[in-house]
Amino acid sequence: MSLTPPTSKLSVSTLLLLLVRSIPLHAQTTPPALQEASVTNTGLWIFLALMIAAVLSVLIWLKNSVREINQTTKQLKKPVEEEKINQYMKNFDSAQIDSFLKFKDKQKKPNNNNTTIVPAIILMAALLLPATSLFAQDARATPTKSVLGEGGVIITIILVLIPILLALVLMAVKTSNVLRQFRNKRMTEEAEKLAERLKEATDDSLKEVLKKRKSALDFQLTRNELSGTATAEDKKGLLNINSNTEIAVVNPKKKATKRPNVDPALSKMILWYIGCAAFWLVVGTSVGEYLGIKFVAPDVDHVSWLSFGRLRPVHTNIVFWGWCSLAMLGLGNYIVPRVGNNKLASMKLGWWTLILINLTVILGSICLMAGISNIGEYREYIWPVMLPFAVGLLLTLINFLRTIAKRNTKEIYIANWYIVAAIIFTIVIVLVAYLPWWQDGLGETIAQGYYMHQGVGMWFMLYTLGVVYYFLPQQLNKPIYSYSLGILAFWTQILFYTLIGSHHFVFSPIPWWLQTVAIVGSMGMVIPVIAGTTNFLMTFKSGWHKIAGSYTLPFFLVGIICYFTGSLQGTAEAFRSTNLMWHFTDFTVAHSHLTMYGIICFFMWAGIYALVPRLTGKEPPQITVGAHFWLALIGMLFYVIPLMLGGTMKGLMWIQGKPFIDGVIAMAPYWLWRAIGGSLMWLAHIVFAYNFYRMLATPKVVDVKETAIARLSEEK
Numbered sequence: 001m002s003l004t005p006p007t008s009k010l011s012v013s014t015l016l017l018l019l020v021r022s023i024p025l026h027a028q029t030t031p032p033a034l035q036e037a038s039v040t041n042t043g044l045w046i047f048l049a050l051m052i053a054a055v056l057s058v059l060i061w062l063k064n065s066v067r068e069i070n071q072t073t074k075q076l077k078k079p080v081e082e083e084k085i086n087q088y089m090k091n092f093d094s095a096q097i098d099s100f101l102k103f104k105d106k107q108k109k110p111n112n113n114n115t116t117i118v119p120a121i122i123l124m125a126a127l128l129l130p131a132t133s134l135f136a137q138d139a140r141a142t143p144t145k146s147v148l149g150e151g152g153v154i155i156t157i158i159l160v161l162i163p164i165l166l167a168l169v170l171m172a173v174k175t176s177n178v179l180r181q182f183r184n185k186r187m188t189e190e191a192e193k194l195a196e197r198l199k200e201a202t203d204d205s206l207k208e209v210l211k212k213r214k215s216a217l218d219f220q221l222t223r224n225e226l227s228g229t230a231t232a233e234d235k236k237g238l239l240n241i242n243s244n245t246e247i248a249v250v251n252p253k254k255k256a257t258k259r260p261n262v263d264p265a266l267s268k269m270i271l272w273y274i275g276c277a278a279f280w281l282v283v284g285t286s287v288g289e290y291l292g293i294k295f296v297a298p299d300v301d302h303v304s305w306l307s308f309g310r311l312r313p314v315h316t317n318i319v320f321w322g323w324c325s326l327a328m329l330g331l332g333n334y335i336v337p338r339v340g341n342n343k344l345a346s347m348k349l350g351w352w353t354l355i356l357i358n359l360t361v362i363l364g365s366i367c368l369m370a371g372i373s374n375i376g377e378y379r380e381y382i383w384p385v386m387l388p389f390a391v392g393l394l395l396t397l398i399n400f401l402r403t404i405a406k407r408n409t410k411e412i413y414i415a416n417w418y419i420v421a422a423i424i425f426t427i428v429i430v431l432v433a434y435l436p437w438w439q440d441g442l443g444e445t446i447a448q449g450y451y452m453h454q455g456v457g458m459w460f461m462l463y464t465l466g467v468v469y470y471f472l473p474q475q476l477n478k479p480i481y482s483y484s485l486g487i488l489a490f491w492t493q494i495l496f497y498t499l500i501g502s503h504h505f506v507f508s509p510i511p512w513w514l515q516t517v518a519i520v521g522s523m524g525m526v527i528p529v530i531a532g533t534t535n536f537l538m539t540f541k542s543g544w545h546k547i548a549g550s551y552t553l554p555f556f557l558v559g560i561i562c563y564f565t566g567s568l569q570g571t572a573e574a575f576r577s578t579n580l581m582w583h584f585t586d587f588t589v590a591h592s593h594l595t596m597y598g599i600i601c602f603f604m605w606a607g608i609y610a611l612v613p614r615l616t617g618k619e620p621p622q623i624t625v626g627a628h629f630w631l632a633l634i635g636m637l638f639y640v641i642p643l644m645l646g647g648t649m650k651g652l653m654w655i656q657g658k659p660f661i662d663g664v665i666a667m668a669p670y671w672l673w674r675a676i677g678g679s680l681m682w683l684a685h686i687v688f689a690y691n692f693y694r695m696l697a698t699p700k701v702v703d704v705k706e707t708a709i710a711r712l713s714e715e716k
Helices: 009-022 032-076 082-090 094-106 151-200 204-217 264-296 308-339 347-369 383-405 414-434 442-476 483-497 501-505 512-524 526-539 544-549 553-574 576-582 586-616 622-655 660-666 668-696 704-714
Strands: none
Touching (some): 032 151, 094 204, 264 308, 264 586, 264 668, 308 442, 383 414, 442 501, 483 512, 512 526, 526 553, 586 622, 622 668
16 A cells, blocks of 8 residues: 655646646546556556656765765775864864863873864765655646557566666665775764864863863753742732642652663563554555556556455555554553553563464464355455464453553553453454354354454454553653543444344345444444544643644544544445445445544554553654654545545446446546555655664764763773
8 A cells, every 4th residue: 555745836736737637638538548548658657757767866865875875985095174173173162161171180190282183974865855846747648559559568677667766775774884984984083083183182271261161061040940939829819729639640759761661571562462463564565565466557467366356455464454454452561551550460461462473463364365265345364264363352352451450550441441341342353354154144244244244343443542641642742631431432332343244245135224223333333432532632622732842642633534534434334325326336435444544544653653652762853753754644635535526426326327348447546546545655664664773773873972972081
């Protein structure tokens, strides 16, 4: 699947131009076959242009990097400028000045040798990748006898460019490492020169200047400059202070440090969960990206294992069980013991769950591609493959219940309510879906509706809301707005969501009253959705300004908005009148991505960005986190909105009695936008995987001042 957004007006204009040029205009006598060929070649040309742009961008980056390496090599042979050393000394912070002064005080004999030092490296702006690629060729595909206009030729060129691009990317990574080594070598040389200069400095005036500078750096306000030191009094009774507060959401705890201590064994296990989840996200959405391309170029391959009917369940099941489930469980392994102020009951059970779920995803994907599958959407894995997943959930439930039972707090925080309830319901759902006694005739249909919708609402949604109830207040540094609204949303979701599975089969042979119960339950879902949305947005109260300075809160905000709009959209789809128009169209595909992607994925990313830096002590690059956010958001909008419009149009055409093939032909430009939006979302996932890597292993950059002070400390 997917990725996201151009950040400049030029980029948006370019994409809008591609949209306009991607819809060919034909006279009424143009045969449908030519229209399909035109749209197909248009998508291939766009994809080919993107591949060429990527190759050229990497080549330009490599050229500039090699040039910088050559310049850095020359710089290594030159002495360091005196002005550069003086600049480093002026920029000493308080701790560095203090270390230098202590060193000089302990130095027995002053050294009068004057050493001249050497100038600095010039960093090149050419390392910046081009932010936007413009296409010179006409994106419209018109029937032509040119060889290059053939879809097969274009696909062949694309397949040739893919390994070239991968090789260039690998070369770029190697070049980047070499360039970083050259930079660090240069910085280390400057640090040694600076340490030598500081060691031999004998000018007392320098020490006086540095002492004054340290005094200025250490200055702090006393926080009573304006109020004074007099005791505050309210002689006229203007203030009404109520010291009787309501019951706290959780027991008061020690204020968390910036990097709270976490059990290293637990940190390692959580990082493995999130790492596996990130891997499956890239793999699963790469399959989705390929499926999106197949809508534009359906003849891209003729391999049975890669057919649309087999790859589509591979994509959905990988992102469901591999990405979302592992990410949720990884965050839960941190939240459950954290809010109970104790340790996770068993690390061994946590590791076994990780192994069993990964085993399920691997075996399930192989079986699906080989054509071995079960009936029913989202339960395509056969029961022997799904069994390890169910066992893993059972082990997690036991682990979490034992952890909560040994908590050091009086209350069970609401996040644990949602998380444990989600696991319990999921075990029940899996049993309903896979036990054979009601799997014949309409019983199988009813069981499928129950499983399909409860899997989304009672596993992914319920568990994810528990994650939000912990991380959103943590990131805002304030308690949840209303514990009561959270409890209301919890019980009403359990009451209504368990009734609505049959609204997927309105107008089917299942009993009419059961369809009506599902519709009424869908209407009842308005209560928990509005309660939860209100609770989250009111928690933002007085904290909206924090969004601009946070890279987690924007993900939370998008997730909250999608939670409200996507859930109410599901309620709207349940009515018989709207179901008649939207069912079996691409509108349902748009709805599933608005909910599973807009809600679950954005909340998972928010939680991961909030937690992983606390476990590793390393922050992701802010620029790439921003790129991930905007690519994912705009890619989702490019994906969802055209499919909603096209699905509505197709449904109206069916109601009007138009031939089925007319709806397929009319959807072609909307499927092109589906591929574009999916590509942006997919690119966002690659950026996210890179961000996760940077949070694990940020490359070391030599700090000249710190290195120089460390050298002095070694000589004490």
